[in-house]
Amino acid sequence: MATLNAKVNDRGQTPLHIAVAKGHVHIVENLVVLMPKKDLEILDDSGMTAMALALGDIRMLEFMHKKNQKLLTIRDPTNRIPLLVALEAGNIKAADHLCKVTPKEDLIRDAKDHSDSSLITALILWNKLDLALDLLRCGRDITTFPDRNGHIPLYALACRPSAFPSGWQLVFWKKWIYALRGWLPYRLMSNLHKLLGVRHMKKLHAISRQLLELTCKQMDSMNEFDLQAGTRFSDAIFQATREGVVEIVREILKAEPSLVEKKDEKSRTIFSFAVLCRQARIWNLLNHELSIMSSRKDQLLFGPADGSGNTILHMAATVDTSTQLLHNKSAAFQMQRELQWFKEIEAISTFPWMSEARNFENMRPKEIFTRDHKEMLKEGEKWMKDTATSCMVVGTLIVTIMFAVAFAVPGGNNQETGFPMFSKHKLFKLFIIADALSLFSSTTSVVMFLGILTSHYAEEDFLKSLPQKMIIGLLALFFSITTMMMAFCVALLIMFFGKSQMVIPIMYFSSLPIHLFVFMQFPLLVDMIKSTYQPSMFDRKMKI
Incomplete structure (x- = not known):
């Protein structure tokens, strides 16, 4: 042995x-x-x-x-x-x-012996939230222990935005199913949730909510020295702001409202950091909190935004690694969003001098915006031109076809009178109307896309001018394709009147181009309409 x-x-x-x-x-x-x-x-x-x-x-x-x-x-x-x-x-x-x-007792004892929450933070980051919750329930003081990187478990929770409803970007029908309560049969609701993955999502959100409440409760029993020196809750609120996790910011501010005045290592307030990260919902939440502290509001909002002499308008003009990008969106959308942020912050500023204020680099906000968005502007221009060119080809093709069809009607013309052979057919008027509508709408789309191609592509053009032209062009193109296929179907009905067994299958397949266009381009159209005509991103009446 x-x-x-x-x-x-x-x-x-x-x-x-x-x-x-x-x-x-x-x-x-x-x-x-x-x-x-x-x-x-x-x-x-x-x-x-x-x-x-x-x-x-x-x-x-x-x-x-x-x-x-x-x-x-x-x-x-x-x-x-x-x-x-x-x-x-x-x-x-x-x-x-x-x-x-x-054994959980061993894990808790080990964490307490070493004053270390590394295991808890790792469990959170790897989505083992149920075990993390059990451990924290049994050893509540672990919530204040830093991990090997110096962060508390709440910071790890802030690194997982998908654990909270605000971190999920759901399509409208999934949002509807997620929010359903009570008025559908339980079995049907359960099957819908299971089929769409909503059950797992809701369970995840419920556990993360309990984790959040448990960790924030520890703040109530701490004195001011503990809060400033030992627990790193300010790091967690800045991380939650970066990720846009509204739930965490709300709960932390409920437990300790004074954290709204905390600054990070670059002397940035949470408010200016929310602008830098383009987190509108965090802005709304913080704005509500500041409205309670009216004596300090103007100083926090419009005072120095960081340690480099920047104002909050400089922050809105800056593209930083922290800046939230619009995932799966084009540079044109991003450019529009950036302009909206800059204009919104500029509009709410109560100090006229802010747009002319210079930072330590001796640059005004507008100069910062132009410098930081130079590449985005080029990429946005390229996307707009490529999209307009592709759509313009389709529109031009439809114009050519529908113009020719207007003079080559079904059945041809009477050689003696020159009138169309089927001019007295009851469907002939519908054919002419559909043809004319397709011709006019496709011509409109071509004009709109031509306007995009000949634009100067100044920064301001991406705010309203270019998106509006693209919206009109896509709507007109969609309408022209629909009416073109309508004209085709009516022509078939006129020529093969009474032979529905042959015509109906052809009419059915003629709808395929319309469905393909809707599938490929309609999401783009909806996104552009929402982005261009959405209400102000700042809702100052939002409640905590």
């Missing part, structure tokens, strides 16, 4: 260490049976137990922790227990197994 615990190589490893490293499962199983329980805790020269090397194989993990449960909380040279190592390595299978077999 003595040889089984001997270190047999230059790395100070026992036979068990070597068998684990080589992946010999059966040898590991036999060695674990033969070795005393205490010998499983032997560390090699790098400070690793044999089980710490076995995180890639659950069978070897089981052999060892079943014989010596203490192995589950022995820390490695970087001060991590096996579960934390598995989480940080992204080894989810091993992490799932270790979550099940590691």
